[in-house]
Amino acid sequence: MDPRPGLRLQLLQRHLNGGGGGEAGPLRLAHCRAADNAAVPDTSKVCSAEEAVALIPDGVWLTPAGFVGSSCPELLLNALRQRFEATGSPRNLGVIWAASVGDSKGRGCDQLAAPGLVNRMIYGWSGTAPGFLKMVRENEVEAWNLPLGVVSHVIRDVAAHRPGPVTHVGLHTFVDPREKGGRLNSRTQRDIVHVVKMGSRELLWFEAPQAIGCALLRGTTADLDGNISFEREALYLDQLNQAMAARNSGGVVLVQVERIVDRNTLHPKSVHLPGALVDKVVLAPPELQWQTLREPGNDGSLSGEIRTPLHSIAPLPMDERRIIAHRAFMEIDRPNCLVNLGVGMPEGVAVMVATHSKQNPYAASVTLSTEAGAWGGIPGGGLRFGSSHNPACLTPTASMIDFYNGSGVDLCCLGLAEVDAAGNVNVSNFPGRMPGCGGFIDISQTSKKVCFVGTFASGGLKVAVEGGQLRIRQEGRNRKFTAAVNEKTFAGSTVNGRTVLIITERAVFRLVKPQGGSGPAVELIEVAPGIDIERDVLAHMAFRPLIRSVKPMPAAIFQPC
Structure with missing residues (x-):
């Protein structure tokens, strides 16, 4: 017997019942058909974090959500590190992010800072991931530092199957190939930045990876079809483009959320990630779903729910x-x-x-x-x-x-x-x-x-x-x-x-x-x-x-x- 429907039912019941502490959950049990009838064929995308990260293959480019301390998909990052430590897989991933998310003390992106797990990286800023910066210094990964906006557009271009952004941004700085080309250590030899001419204009072409094999994302609410809303998130960031890039690359899109609702209960204008792009949804406990890694819980003035004086x-x-x-x-x-x-x-x-x-x-x-x-x-x-x-x-x-x-x-x-x-x-x-x-x-x-x-x-x-x-x-x-x-x-x-x-x-x-x-x-x-x-x-x-x-x-x- 397939145990997954039962596991998903347990996750939903735990969420709906307020985590098992006796308090009423944020939703009524009747709102979830999966809880009404366990015999109904399971077509939801809800699974455990362990099941979700088991879908990540070796060698692919992976892009996690987050920005400095906001929108960290912490449960998924932790589960991926645990899988690697237990099995040695996946191996030789590439990571690409505009800005790292973390607390500079091991939480967030630094969960992936392990030799063998990652062997290459493209980033705009990694100040909250000192573990990765140590790997760069010690020549344990290939590493390119590119402008944050360029990395954001690189991800978008992967989604559109374009070769990468062509722009004036970066000319005559260290990302210009006539300077360093963004390369950060001796292990990094390949040029991914090229000088090109368009008419009389000199521009830089930032070469995009051919595919992104996995996106680790987060939102606030998911329905059983994987539609994701962001009502308690402080930012949208690049999550829609990250999902599109992984989807169009034949990869997997994994999203963690703090609550799950029935199908057809999210207003379409509130959905930022359509379920058609999402492969799996994971229900995160509150301690792994901080709005920002500065403190637990949510500040409604950041998400627009309230205005602070x-x-x-x-x-x-x-x-x-x-x-x-x-x-x-x-x-x-x-x-x-x-x-x-x-x-x-x-x-x-x-x-x-x-x-x-x-x-x-x-x-x-x-x-x-x-x-x-x-x-x-x-x-x-x-x-x-x-x-x-x-x-x-x-x-x-x-x-x-x-x-x-x-x-x-x-x-x-x-x-x-x-x-x-x-x-x-x-x-x-x-x-x-x-x-x-x-x-x-x-x-x-x-x-x-x-x-x-x-x-x-x-x-x-x-x-x-x-x-x-x-x-x-x-x-x-x-x-x-x-x-x-x-x-x-x-x-x-x-x-x-x-x-x-x-x-x-x-x-x-x-x-x-x-x-x-x-x-x-x-x-x-x-x-x-x-x-x-x-x-x-x-x-x-x-x-x-x-x-x-x-x-x-x-x-x-x-x-x-």
Whole structure:
């Protein structure tokens, strides 16, 4: 006798009865025909996680859902790792994701970071998967780092049986094959990025895998036919394209959800993944279905179920982060400005919008956005990065990247780690650490105005504001303004007449093209009150910037209001 119908019945009954704890479940038993009559032929797609991952063959490309800490298909990832440890199979998988999902402590994508289980990877950003980054450093996998938006479009092109995106994004950066071609170690020899000409335009062709054999996805609710809705998810991400890519490659689409309902009970407009694309559905326990890996449960302000009061957001304390965020906030200089904020230091700009909008007449009409697909609201930080509190709209990542690539962003605020005299910026690769470029290249090359934001130096920097003056109490150990960056995540040669600023707590620079110069140069244009240019700025730079007319940074930045 086939035990699967009975197992599925047990799973459904456990869910409907509130997990066996005596509390009433979220649905009535009568809503599920499988529970009404166990003798009815079983045609549902519900199964155990072990059954689902048993369908994954050796050697295929696998794409998991998730973004930083959101939408992690944790039950399926754990089950796949357990299968590998128990059987040694599947082996030699490739993994492809726009951004890793995890907590940087082993949860999420790092469940797959095992030699033999994975032997190749393509990623946009892997900062929450340090296990994979260790495998890259130790030459245990082939690895390519490509722009996050490019990876999103690669997955879409696999679904459409196209050869891969052709785009201007990435030219003259480390993903250009004339630089590194995105290759991350000596084991990675094959070129998957190629320079092509279309008319007079020079572009990059990013070669897509021929097939994706498995997609590990997650949603909120599934019906017995595998239709999936996302009502409690913080983002849509690329899950529809991932499902289409696996389906059109003859692969398998596995989805974990937190609840299961009967056929024909989901409204068609609420379904994001049609059941025709889904092979198996797995019911996840609450502890493996966190909305974000920051904390258990669901924050309804991220999924649009509720709106959280913005007055609950505390102002930033007066420190270097606030100074930088406040100066960048002032670059919102037009009505209805559409802004993208990067991870880390740029997140402070969102706080300034929420707490200091009265100081900027254009802040009230600003739309903050994320490359993950959130429009409006206040972008989340940390493991919530990519999502947004009180969003106006959520769209798939690939669609947001289309808009970004067409210069839809009026202002972007992105982090910085290294800057050189030619205006090149590195945020993606350092000795012993290579989280990847994420959406940095997609955004910095196409936005109308660019602000790179970060402290002037790192490693022990301590500052204070006294009487409207900035004091450097302890200088940072590590210089950021260096003779040559370790890797070009932004190429100064791609300024193309745009406004590009470098904003620190003590000085502001811009990229210019001097008359008679062969390329862009870094010009010092502002210093903070109380800062000595020679002692506090030039003495800590490996090159001398262009200095013509230096103004003080706006005094309001250094006031406690």
